[in-house]
Structure formats: C-alpha cells, structure tokens
Amino acid sequence: MFKHFEPNKIFAVTSRAPKYILFLFIVVLTIGLTEALILSPEDYKQSEAVRIMYVHVPAAWISLGTFSSLALLSVGSFVFKNKNFALIAKSLAPAGFIFNIIALVTGSIWGKPTWGTWWAWDARITSMLILALFYGMYLVAWRIYEDKEQVIKITSMIAILGVINVPIIKYSVDWWNTLHQPPSISILSNSSIHVSMLIPLGIMTAAFALFSLLIFLMKYNTELIKIKNKGLDRL
Amino acid sequence: MTNEIILMNGYGIYVWSAFSFTLISFVTLYFVTKLQLSKEQKRFVAKFGSLNLEKARAARSQNINREILLNTSKI
Numbered sequence: 286m287f288k289h290f291e292p293n294k295i296f297a298v299t300s301r302a303p304k305y306i307l308f309l310f311i312v313v314l315t316i317g318l319t320e321a322l323i324l325s326p327e328d329y330k331q332s333e334a335v336r337i338m339y340v341h342v343p344a345a346w347i348s349l350g351t352f353s354s355l356a357l358l359s360v361g362s363f364v365f366k367n368k369n370f371a372l373i374a375k376s377l378a379p380a381g382f383i384f385n386i387i388a389l390v391t392g393s394i395w396g397k398p399t400w401g402t403w404w405a406w407d408a409r410i411t412s413m414l415i416l417a418l419f420y421g422m423y424l425v426a427w428r429i430y431e432d433k434e435q436v437i438k439i440t441s442m443i444a445i446l447g448v449i450n451v452p453i454i455k456y457s458v459d460w461w462n463t464l465h466q467p468p469s470i471s472i473l474s475n476s477s478i479h480v481s482m483l484i485p486l487g488i489m490t491a492a493f494a495l496f497s498l499l500i501f502l503m504k505y506n507t508e509l510i511k512i513k514n515k516g517l518d519r520l
Numbered sequence: 521m522t523n524e525i526i527l528m529n530g531y532g533i534y535v536w537s538a539f540s541f542t543l544i545s546f547v548t549l550y551f552v553t554k555l556q557l558s559k560e561q562k563r564f565v566a567k568f569g570s571l572n573l574e575k576a577r578a579a580r581s582q583n584i585n586r587e588i589l590l591n592t593s594k595i
Contacts, residue, residue, distance in 0.1 A: 391542060394538045
C-alpha cells in the first residue's frame with residue numbers, strides 16, 4: 286500500500302498543490318478574520334477579549350494534532366522501516382512548533398485582561414510549554430545529527446516520549462485546579478459554546494489547518510529536492 | 521463603527537496584538553520555507569546544468585527530476 290505514496294510517485298501532486306492551497310487558505314482566512322473580528326458577538330463575561338480565542342484555540346489544537354501525528358509517524362517508521370514516514374514527520378514539525386508558540390503567546394496576551402497576569406505556572410500552560418520544548422528538541426535533533434539512521438531513531442524517540450504529554454495537556458483542566466476553564470467544545474456531548482462563536486472558531490481552525498498543510502507540503506518538497514541533489518552528486 | 525472595531529471596549533490592544541502576532545508568524549514561516557525551497561531548487565538546477573550529456577539523460581529518466589526542473593522553470 287505504501288508504494289502508492291512513495292515520494293517519486295506523489296511529487297507531481299505535492300509540487301503543484303501549494304499554490305491552490307495558498308489561494309484557499311487566503312480565502313478561508315479572510316472569511317475567518319471577518320467573522321472573528323467583526324461579526325461574532327462579544328462575550329457577556331470577557332467582553333471583546335474573547336476574540337483572542339479565535340487564534341489561541343485553533344493554534345493549540347493544530348499543535349497538539351501535529352505532535353500526535355509526529356509520534357504516530359515515528360512509530361510507523363520503526364514498525365514498517367519506512368523512511369518516508371520520518372520525512373513526513375520532519376516536514377510537519379516546523380508548522381506544529383510555530384502553532385505551539387502562537388498558542389503560548391496569544392494565551393499569555395489573553396491572560397492579562399482575563400486573569401490579570403501574563404503568565405502563571407498553571408497545569409495547562411506548563412504542559413504546553415513542555416510540548417514546545419519537545420518540538421524544539423525534535424527540530425534541533427534534525428539539525429545536529431548527520432547520520433540519517435541515528436537522527437531518525439533519536440527524533441522518533443523524542444516524538445514518542447513527547448506524545449505522553451498530549452493527554453496530560455488535554456485532561457489537565459479536569460485533573461488539576463487550573464486557571465483554564467473546563468473544555469467548552471466536546472465531540473461526544475453537547476458543546477457549551479454558542480453557535481455564533483462556534484462558526485468563526487471552525488472557520489479559523491480550517492484556515493490554520495490549511496496553512497499547516499501548505500507549510501508541510503513546501504517543507505516536504507524541499508526535503509525531497511535535497512535528497513535528489515545528493516542523488517545528482519552520486520551520478 | 522471603525523473606532524469600535526479598533527478599540528474593542530478597551531481590549532483592542534490585546535486582541536489586535538494577538539492577531540498581529542499570529543499573522544506575522546504566518547508570513548515569516550511562509551517566506552522562510554519558500555526561501556529554503558527555492559534555494560534547493562536553484563541548487564538542483566545548477567547541479568543538473570553541470571552534468572555531462574549522458575549523466576543528464578540518466579537523471580532526466582526519473583520522473584521526480586523532470587518535475588523539479590519543470591517547477592523550477594516557473595519560479
């Protein structure tokens with residue numbers, strides 16, 4: 286099955302897709318920003334500060350989802366001995382890291398008007414910071430190790446160890462007393478967030494996911510061309 | 521209306537700085553990634569140009585190499 290997804294076969298798609306995804310991203314982001322900044326209502330408690338949610342929450346979701354994917358791909362590269370998994374994981378990491386930083390910074394900005402502080406060593410913020418450290422270690426490892434086999438092993442270990450932190454982030458608001466409120470959105474039960482806020486949140490999440498896909502494809506193409514450059518040297 | 525959007529009941533500074541940080545991060549990451557991609561594409565074209573006829577023909581026989589050259593000619 287993996288043969289259909291070999292870099293040589295999918296490059297024709299991955300090299301052409303970014304321009305269409307960039308266009309779609311700009312369209313969805315424009316709609317999302319209009320909804321988030323102008324059309325959506327203010328919150329009865331937080332007033333206009335609630336609008337920060339439309340960048341903070343999608344960024345946190347995407348960074349968590351991306352790290353979970355890194356771990357899954359790392360397990361895949363161990364089990365199936367498929368180097369393409371490691372290449373995909375490597376290409377996903379930069380966008381995930383940036384989204385993690387966005388979640389931390391916008392969370393800090395949101396904290397000031399709502400909690401009266403820029404930073405608190407609360408369970409969710411601290412566990413998100415730990416996730417950023419794992420992303421950092423993952424990216425640095427790819428830069429400092431030369432040997433391909435070794436770097437795949439080390440980065441996979443970092444991703445698999447780091448993914449333990451993902452459920453801790455998710456359930457930190459239930460397990461500990463934190464400044465963060467319990468989850469407002471649930472897939473299995475009714476969400477406590479009003480639909481007028483859920484729609485812009487959904488659109489902004491879609492825009493962020495498209496941006497993540499765009500960066501992933503550009504990074505993946507860069508990595509493939511790097512490999513091909515080495516191939517030309519060997520000719 | 522414009523003032524309301526800018527000031528946001530006194531929360532404007534927080535809301536706009538959060539959105540600005542996000543958008544600046546997006547733009548920076550996009551251009552850094554694009555720069556890395558076009559650098560590798562240019563390196564590929566330069567290396568390909570230095571190959572002799574036989575090696576160039578061998579390299580061109582791979583679909584992916586043809587695709588890289590095709591895409592690079594558009595940038």
